Amino acid sequence: MMNEIPYKIYLDENEMPTQWYNVRADMKKKPAPLLNPGTGQPMTEEELRHVFCDELVKQELNETDRFIDIPEEIRNFYKMYRPSPLVRAYCLEKKLDTPAKIYYKFEGNNTSGSHKLNSAIAQAYYAKKQGLKGVTTETGAGQWGTALSMACSYLDLDCKVYMVKVSYEQKPFRREVMRTYGASVTPSPSNTTNVGRKILAEFPDTNGSLGCAISEAVEAATSQEGYRYVLGSVLSQVLLHQSVIGMESKIALDKYGIKPDMIIGCAGGGSNLGGLISPFMGEKLRGEADYRFIAVEPASCPSLTRGVYAYDFCDTGKVCPLQKMYTLGSGFMPSPNHAGGLRYHGMSAILSELYDQKLMEAVAVEQTSVFEAAEIFARSEGILPAPESSHAIRVAIDEALKCKETGEEKTILFGLTGTGYFDMYAYAAYNDGKMTDYVPTDEELQRSFDSLPKV
Amino acid sequence: MMNEIPYKIYLDENEMPTQWYNVRADMKKKPAPLLNPGTGQPMTEEELRHVFCDELVKQELNETDRFIDIPEEIRNFYKMYRPSPLVRAYCLEKKLDTPAKIYYKFEGNNTSGSHKLNSAIAQAYYAKKQGLKGVTTETGAGQWGTALSMACSYLDLDCKVYMVKVSYEQKPFRREVMRTYGASVTPSPSNTTNVGRKILAEFPDTNGSLGCAISEAVEAATSQEGYRYVLGSVLSQVLLHQSVIGMESKIALDKYGIKPDMIIGCAGGGSNLGGLISPFMGEKLRGEADYRFIAVEPASCPSLTRGVYAYDFCDTGKVCPLQKMYTLGSGFMPSPNHAGGLRYHGMSAILSELYDQKLMEAVAVEQTSVFEAAEIFARSEGILPAPESSHAIRVAIDEALKCKETGEEKTILFGLTGTGYFDMYAYAAYNDGKMTDYVPTDEELQRSFDSLPKV
Numbered sequence: 001m002m003n004e005i006p007y008k009i010y011l012d013e014n015e016m017p018t019q020w021y022n023v024r025a026d027m028k029k030k031p032a033p034l035l036n037p038g039t040g041q042p043m044t045e046e047e048l049r050h051v052f053c054d055e056l057v058k059q060e061l062n063e064t065d066r067f068i069d070i071p072e073e074i075r076n077f078y079k080m081y082r083p084s085p086l087v088r089a090y091c092l093e094k095k096l097d098t099p100a101k102i103y104y105k106f107e108g109n110n111t112s113g114s115h116k117l118n119s120a121i122a123q124a125y126y127a128k129k130q131g132l133k134g135v136t137t138e139t140g141a142g143q144w145g146t147a148l149s150m151a152c153s154y155l156d157l158d159c160k161v162y163m164v165k166v167s168y169e170q171k172p173f174r175r176e177v178m179r180t181y182g183a184s185v186t187p188s189p190s191n192t193t194n195v196g197r198k199i200l201a202e203f204p205d206t207n208g209s210l211g212c213a214i215s216e217a218v219e220a221a222t223s224q225e226g227y228r229y230v231l232g233s234v235l236s237q238v239l240l241h242q243s244v245i246g247m248e249s250k251i252a253l254d255k256y257g258i259k260p261d262m263i264i265g266c267a268g269g270g271s272n273l274g275g276l277i278s279p280f281m282g283e284k285l286r287g288e289a290d291y292r293f294i295a296v297e298p299a300s301c302p303s304l305t306r307g308v309y310a311y312d313f314c315d316t317g318k319v320c321p322l323q324k325m326y327t328l329g330s331g332f333m334p335s336p337n338h339a340g341g342l343r344y345h346g347m348s349a350i351l352s353e354l355y356d357q358k359l360m361e362a363v364a365v366e367q368t369s370v371f372e373a374a375e376i377f378a379r380s381e382g383i384l385p386a387p388e389s390s391h392a393i394r395v396a397i398d399e400a401l402k403c404k405e406t407g408e409e410k411t412i413l414f415g416l417t418g419t420g421y422f423d424m425y426a427y428a429a430y431n432d433g434k435m436t437d438y439v440p441t442d443e444e445l446q447r448s449f450d451s452l453p454k455v
Numbered sequence: 456m457m458n459e460i461p462y463k464i465y466l467d468e469n470e471m472p473t474q475w476y477n478v479r480a481d482m483k484k485k486p487a488p489l490l491n492p493g494t495g496q497p498m499t500e501e502e503l504r505h506v507f508c509d510e511l512v513k514q515e516l517n518e519t520d521r522f523i524d525i526p527e528e529i530r531n532f533y534k535m536y537r538p539s540p541l542v543r544a545y546c547l548e549k550k551l552d553t554p555a556k557i558y559y560k561f562e563g564n565n566t567s568g569s570h571k572l573n574s575a576i577a578q579a580y581y582a583k584k585q586g587l588k589g590v591t592t593e594t595g596a597g598q599w600g601t602a603l604s605m606a607c608s609y610l611d612l613d614c615k616v617y618m619v620k621v622s623y624e625q626k627p628f629r630r631e632v633m634r635t636y637g638a639s640v641t642p643s644p645s646n647t648t649n650v651g652r653k654i655l656a657e658f659p660d661t662n663g664s665l666g667c668a669i670s671e672a673v674e675a676a677t678s679q680e681g682y683r684y685v686l687g688s689v690l691s692q693v694l695l696h697q698s699v700i701g702m703e704s705k706i707a708l709d710k711y712g713i714k715p716d717m718i719i720g721c722a723g724g725g726s727n728l729g730g731l732i733s734p735f736m737g738e739k740l741r742g743e744a745d746y747r748f749i750a751v752e753p754a755s756c757p758s759l760t761r762g763v764y765a766y767d768f769c770d771t772g773k774v775c776p777l778q779k780m781y782t783l784g785s786g787f788m789p790s791p792n793h794a795g796g797l798r799y800h801g802m803s804a805i806l807s808e809l810y811d812q813k814l815m816e817a818v819a820v821e822q823t824s825v826f827e828a829a830e831i832f833a834r835s836e837g838i839l840p841a842p843e844s845s846h847a848i849r850v851a852i853d854e855a856l857k858c859k860e861t862g863e864e865k866t867i868l869f870g871l872t873g874t875g876y877f878d879m880y881a882y883a884a885y886n887d888g889k890m891t892d893y894v895p896t897d898e899e900l901q902r903s904f905d906s907l908p909k910v
Contacts, residue, residue, distance in 0.1 A: 006468040008534070080462060080836065111839045111876075150837055153833075154835070154837070179886045180886060182834065378635055379635075379636060381535065382609070384635065421566075421876045424627065425631075427634075431634045
């Protein structure tokens with residue numbers, strides 16, 4: 001092939017971003033503030049400091065600074081696994097026989113297997129800088145927990161992970177990765193917290209849930225000296241850290257004079273999509289450029305496409321502040337879709353507000369078609385994608401096939417958040433023709449909406 | 456940190472090697488020829504063509520051409536996952552507090568998880584070019600089978616993998632990766648071959664073995680029109696393809712004026728080590744430069760350090776040609792060491808001859824100390840290494856610690872062949888303190904040597 005654009009664009013280390021971009025600074029209408037569930041009043045810096053470490057609270061509440069310096073120690077850590085490659089999907093284009101030009105930003109080439117490490121190191125760094133002993137968190141399938149373990153291990157910070165019991169038992173691989181990085185991994189519910197003991201007394205045979213694990217992690221952080229709780233998605237601080245994805249993408253694209261027509265990303269809590277689109281959205285908000293932004297969510301957990309824009313709890317345990325977001329209700333129980341990272345009832349406040357302002361589109365896709373896309377991608381581009389990432393692949397392929405029909409040479413950029421090496425049970429179900437699709441009924445969603453808090 | 460040398464050196468695509476380097480061309484004394492086990496005579500091109508495809512037979516027998524062009528289609532495939540990064544292990548150096556400068560060539564950033572893909576695509580390409588329908592192979596833990604599946608999927612070539620039954624059942628993840636890439640994966644022994652049926656009739660409950668899987672794969676290739684057998688290590692053609700590792704490393708090092716004092720690699724069949732050291736060994740053979748080369752093998756399977764240099768079967772099934780190599784005897788049953796890729800009774804003919812000429816050193820290490828090194832590496836460099844690769848890490852760390860004692864600023868290069876994502880049972884055993892070491896007794900080895908073929 002004779003191409004001026006290489007298969008993979010790697011930035012040099014001196015081209016890597018030195019600042020995160022805070023998209024809220026360019027939003028005329030800002031996301032609604034977090035509310036104290038007890039008082040219904042906006043959470044103060046002081047209140048948030050009981051749960052999160054000081055610098056992160058400042059970042060969470062910062063709506064005015066467009067750029068925030070990335071501390072040198074975090075930049076050095078980034079250099080161990082970043083810049084991530086911006087890949088021209090020549091082989092996929094050929095396979096699809098499309099005139100579209102497809103690019104993807106691949107965040108999976110690190111041991112956590114996803115983009116989660118970008119925020120994990122930032123959160124661990126600020127905890128360390130504050131002189132804390134450690135951090136606590138919850139994890140479902142284990143990607144966030146792994147990322148945090150790696151970051152804490154690097155900084156010599158204690159890391160306590162509450163892992164949903166059924167995952168702890170049935171998915172021992174990620175648990176062992178976390179242990180290898182020195183984290184303590186506790187199956188939740190556990191006897192180590194009041195909330196855990198209470199749940200165990202009531203339901204001794206429970207499999208656990210993410211909501212319960214969050215409650216235990218928050219209790220473990222707030223009841224011990226020198227600990228804070230950290231969260232891998234949803235929060236505005238997380239989108240800020242993840243903006244490194246979009247910043248790198250933009251620098252690489254600009255270097256080659258490429259302007260994407262559309263930018264596609266999967267959306268669970270929104271950290272990856274928010275990070276990827278941030279600097280491009282900034283241009284759109286400032287009227288400097290226009291792009292289509294497409295959030296892709298599972299049809300089984302359609303917070304943007306079928307949810308309501310309302311104040312809700314961020315966690316099923318209802319211990320976290322209230323956030324205004326597109327939500328299915330914190331009591332919504334998503335079906336056991338294989339994309340664990342997208343099984344979240346709500347959406348980041350920033351993305352919710354941008355979606356409400358019609359600056360971003362959203363589509364929902366079913367998982368069998370997602371795995372079909374994953375297989376096409378794996379066989380042409382070599383990389384075995386995570387089920388979550390494959391949601392974006394599905395829509396990127398659909399858009400490329402539309403171009404094939406119309407003959408348009410559109411430029412598509414999508415976020416490939418991670419690899420599927422720990423998701424082979426899901427691939428096995430697909431390979432064996434045993435994958436099922438599930439879409440909640442309107443009645444189910446309505447019942448869930450009825451339980452939204454009255455604010 | 457203020458460093459002129461970046462954390463990761465990536466070559467530009469136009470700097471990537473366009474030729475493989477054939478170290479045999481620079482060896483004054485060549486490796487001994489393959490022998491026909493029936494006649495005791497050197498295998499002819501004609502005889503080898505029944506098993507391997509034509510171009511690969513030529514490469515296997517080519518001892519004179521120093522460079523062999525890499526076909527454009529293979530170079531394009533390489534661009535999907537290469538160049539692999541040459542990493543300066545700043546974080547490991549800091550952790551060890553050593554004046555040594557440590558570099559590693561990381562081959563794990565692809566879905567096969569190792570360097571195996573470098574030869575898989577070459578072997579699949581030549582099979583396709585010859586107009587064959589497909590290829591057959593065996594796989595133990597599944598890395599080679601995965602690599603071959605990916606290559607065949609890309610070229611639309613049929614891929615039949617015989618997988619040792621116990622791995623097929625107990626390690627379903629890699630099996631599913633292969634299936635996702637469209638390979639047919641058959642637990643061995645199977646009813647699909649004469650040799651499989653015979654073994655099943657005699658031992659219906661057998662777990663299978665690599666020797667048996669090789670025999671089935673060879674039978675499947677030679678008994679069907681349009682198929683050939685391919686092998687992922689040991690052969691000289693494989694070392695030739697793997698020379699891309701060393702070529703890239705050398706180009707990257709030369710670019711920054713770095714000259715390693717020693718080059719370290721793990722050695723099972725020898726494909727990674729051979730590929731990494733080839734161009735450097737060439738300089739040594741031509742008297743242009745000097746380096747220490749260190750092969751690292753498991754103490755449980757010490758072919759170089761405790762084996763004999765003799766003609767032996769390459770496979771336990773005794774269907775392959777005889778090769779002169781350092782061997783423990785084809786009947787040697789290695790203990791269930793977790794580094795499956797290093798559980799091979801022999802060593803590549805090229806490396807065996809270089810070792811016999813005292814151009815290379817070898818050390819054997821025990822697996823508990825290997826996992827200790829793996830953990831140190833994971834916690835400082837972020838990457839979770841494969842157990843095989845961790846053998847090289849162990850010795851690289853030992854050498855760096857010697858530098859700490861002496862104050863010498865030596866430059867160490869080692870090969871990080873792959874990631875350990877599918878080896879978490881092994882890490883779990885280490886994390887739980889349940890890992891055991893095993894070293895064969897002299898009597899065991901002597902018994903095994905007694906069964907060597909008389910040539």
